[in-house]
Amino acid sequence: MEPVLWFGWFRADIIAEYSELFWRGLWMTIGVTIVCILQGSLLGLLVGMARLAEARHPPARQLCRFLIRWPATVYVSFFRGTPLFVQILLMHFAVLPLLINPVDGWLIAGDTAREIKQDYGALVSGVLALTLNAGAYISEIFRAGIQSIDRGQTEAARSLGLSYRQAMYHVVLPQAFRRMLPPLGNNAIALLKDSSLVSAVGLAELAYAARTVAGAYSRYWEPYLTIAFMYWTLTLALAYMVRRLEHRYGRGDTR
Amino acid sequence: MDAAIHVEALSKRFGALEVLRGIDCAVAESEVVCVIGPSGSGKSTLLRCLNGLEEATSGRVLVHGVPVHDRATDLDAVRTEIGMVFQRFNLFPHKTVLQNITLAPAALRNLAPAEARARAEALLHKVGVFDKRDAYPNQLSGGQQQRVAIARALAMQPRIMLFDEPTSSLDPEMVDEVLTVMQALADEGMTMVVVTHEMGFARRVADRVLFMDDGRIVEEGPPEELFEHPSAERTQRFLAKVLRA
Helix, strand or coil: CCCCEECCCEEHHHHHHCHHHHHHHHHHHHHHHHHHHHHHHHHHHHHHHHHHCCCCCHHHHHHHHHHHHHHHHHHHHHHHHCCHHHHHHHHHHHHHHHHECCCCCCCECHHHHHHHHHHHHHHHHHHHHHHHHHHHHHHHHHHHHHHCCCHHHHHHHHHCCCCHHHHHHHHHHHHHHHHHHHHHHHHHHHHHHHHHHHHHHCCCCHHHHHHHHHHHHCCCHHHHHHHHHHHHHHHHHHHHHHHHHHHHHCCCCCC | CCEEEEEEEEEEEECCEEEEEEEEEEEECCCEEEEECCCCCCHHHHHHHHCCCCCCCEEEEEECCEECCCCCCCHHHHHCCEEEECCCCCCCCCCCHHHHHHHHHHHHCCCCHHHHHHHHHHHHHHHCCHHHCCCCHHHCCHHHHHHHHHHHHHCCCCCEEEEECCCCCCCHHHHHHHHHHHHHHHHCCCEEEEECCCHHHHHHHCCEEEEEECCEEEEEECHHHHHHCCCCHHHHHHHHHHHHC
16 A cells, blocks of 8 residues: 555554554454443442441341451452552463363363463453453442432431332432442543553454554554544543433432 | 330430430320420430331330331331431432322332322322422422421321421421421321420420430420429420520
8 A cells, every 4th residue: 555644744544554453443442341331330339339238236247247348348459459450460361361271270171261262361351350440449439429328318218118228229329320420430431541451461452453553564653643532532422421421310419 | 005106114325325214105096295305315316216217225115016126027017107207308309209209109019100199199289289299309498398208208108107306407487387287197196206396386286295305204294284384303494495485
């Protein structure tokens, strides 16, 4: 392909030549982000509730503290207190081989293990690390959101005869959700950007595409500027969607 | 006749703080009992022990013979029989007035939506907030919110109503509209326990008044007797202060 120069220095032909790689990277980034946001939210909700779990009476009270609250706290502390990059490396090079290994994998062994590791190893460990990391941050958002709801709300619901679960579902969580939307949106945007770190273990998303192109041409402005704009577009779109959601669900909150 | 509420040697401690120090009392069916006393005397805590929102440290609380103090008791079931109205209304801000009222009956009584709605509308007529049925709580005045809260509690068709200083966070001109609704309820024969600073209401509506101080019931009796001829010195001092105002 003939070199095509934009503004006298930008080799647009390089991007055009690798456009398919960029598109596939873009979809991978979007896919990984969506999957991790969904899984992370579910995990975050469970862990957030676990950190708030309380039982009134002796045997259940201790069980609750040591088997539910304590592990949840350690999990959140670890994943918020260590770099995501280190978590990804740990997951890919240390944990995954333990679980999926042709010789003696705990979860999957034999030829299936070899194939999975070969074809999906980076995807599995990348998604796992990002999900666990997002879950830790999101659990804090859920916890703070639930705790921010006035105790009188729970008491009013319970006084009507609703169970703890029903009070949570009908009264506390819907209100907490509204307050959690802005921080959840920020978290989703952070996750989208942080997904670029997974390129380090070879998952073919946007950053990986840029690295491939940079390596092939020894040109850096073109590929990295391209993905920078793609990330920017994605975060703008995400921020817009979050604003729409906030607008839609923001009614009736007085506090 | 069996008492609607029966309290025996009820004590409640928050850490080192003893809030209730051995309360004995009973409320008969259809009786209206007002609980008065200075702040921090344990009135609200006593009320909250009656429906298990607060767990007794020791003692017994029987509501229609059901032991509320017993851990094995299904408190959710007991609470459907006991309505509660709070000082701060505690309406659900994300639901409309109608939804506030239909939530519990729809979730617990398996009412058809139309039926639940019809019942809620009847209750709103009764408390005089029908025209606000589709508004959100923050669009209502304090008096309207509290009347909706009363309707919400009544929607479960409770046999007992508990009121925890229902007019204390209201602007003065809205107090009467709430008291009027409560009086109507009393006239219908509802069993009521009302923690209040409204001495006029207590005198007018109560069958019996309990005066509490420092976690104990100091004195109790019919309103005319307790207000006109308080026997305990502590009661006299308290009444002298609040009635002079």
